[in-house]
Amino acid sequence: MPELPEVETVKRTLESLIIGKQIENVTVSLPRIIRKLAVDEFRRRLVGREIERIDRRGKFLKIVCNPWTLISHLRMEGKYRLVNKEEPIEKHTHVIFHFTDNTELRYKDVRQFGTMDLVPTGEEEKHPPLVTLGIEPFAKNFTSEWLKQNLRQRKAKLKSLLLNQTFIVGLGNIYVDEVLFQAKIHPERVASTLTEEEIDRLHFYIRKVLTEAIEAGGTSVRTYRNGKGEMGYFQVKLQVYGRKNQPCYRCGRLIERIVVAGRGTHLCTNCQQ
DNA sequence: ACACACCCCTGGAAGC
DNA sequence: TGCTTCCAGGGGTGTG
Numbered sequence: 001m002p003e004l005p006e007v008e009t010v011k012r013t014l015e016s017l018i019i020g021k022q023i024e025n026v027t028v029s030l031p032r033i034i035r036k037l038a039v040d041e042f043r044r045r046l047v048g049r050e051i052e053r054i055d056r057r058g059k060f061l062k063i064v065c066n067p068w069t070l071i072s073h074l075r076m077e078g079k080y081r082l083v084n085k086e087e088p089i090e091k092h093t094h095v096i097f098h099f100t101d102n103t104e105l106r107y108k109d110v111r112q113f114g115t116m117d118l119v120p121t122g123e124e125e126k127h128p129p130l131v132t133l134g135i136e137p138f139a140k141n142f143t144s145e146w147l148k149q150n151l152r153q154r155k156a157k158l159k160s161l162l163l164n165q166t167f168i169v170g171l172g173n174i175y176v177d178e179v180l181f182q183a184k185i186h187p188e189r190v191a192s193t194l195t196e197e198e199i200d201r202l203h204f205y206i207r208k209v210l211t212e213a214i215e216a217g218g219t220s221v222r223t224y225r226n227g228k229g230e231m232g233y234f235q236v237k238l239q240v241y242g243r244k245n246q247p248c249y250r251c252g253r254l255i256e257r258i259v260v261a262g263r264g265t266h267l268c269t270n271c272q273q
Numbered sequence: 274a275c276a277c278a279c280c281c282c283t284g285g286a287a288g289c
Numbered sequence: 290t291g292c293t294t295c296c297a298g299g300g301g302t303g304t305g
Binding site: 032076077092109110111112113153154156157160261262 | 276278281282283284
Binding site: 001002003059073074075076077111113115129163165172173262263264 | 296297298299300301
């Protein structure tokens with residue numbers, strides 16, 4: 001399930017593979033992926049364009065082919081692969097960007113949850129799906145002070161708030177659990193009740209966990225692969241996610257799995273009071 | 274503001 | 290063994 005580190009890794013691998021390529025044609029076999037735009041119009045706008053740049057905003061990839069920017073969300077299992085056009089097309093391939101050099105960027109998505117939007121470059125932040133997004137964890141203004149100010153009034157459970165992409169972007173179920181374990185905070189704590197020290201730890205570990213996960217190339221717990229088809233290896237560093245009934249690496253108590261905000265939540269009830 | 278149910282979807286796991 | 294049911298999960302929407 002691609003969260004910020006996985007999307008950042010896909011961005012970096014795709015940058016090395018498709019920048020400068022020219023789109024010759026686009027094939028869409030699952031129109032539902034393309035939102036608010038007919039497939040013909042989607043294709044018409046992209047044919048002849050060059051891939052100029054790739055950015056990331058939260059869990060969204062922004063593939064810039066001026067004057068348009070393709071905003072792609074991988075949701076659960078979306079994957080991009082660059083292949084030669086002779087390669088057989090794998091099952092669940094829904095969108096193909098054919099380039100002029102006989103290579104193709106193929107979008108494959110078993111669950112079909114992924115989405116693509118096409119908006120004018122430079123106006124991305126004014127349109128859905130980016131318009132409602134919250135702060136970037138690596139933005140300069142995301143400080144411990146910012147977090148203190150913004151948690152003060154919030155009555156939601158901390159995990160719910162951290163998963164809420166209109167509050168802060170990039171964290172999903174895996175990294176929220178890992179961050180809260182490192183910060184030694186219970187996921188069901190009401191956000192406004194955190195102490196300054198706890199918020200300092202929370203801020204520190206949001207960046208630390210995400211940074212280390214990016215360095216590891218992301219987490220492959222299900223089927224995640226980067227743009228080159230390679231796995232990440234942060235899964236070997238996970239402290240709580242997916243470790244139900246296994247001993248906490250810090251204190252030995254068995255990791256528990258509860259449900260918070262409708263999501264499976266892993267924690268050590270000894271370390272996270 | 275917040276919680277919660279539901280929906281999208283497939284395949285692997287669990288249950289029978 | 291083979292069938293059916295359950296479940297995972299990001300985010301959008303709708304309801305209370």
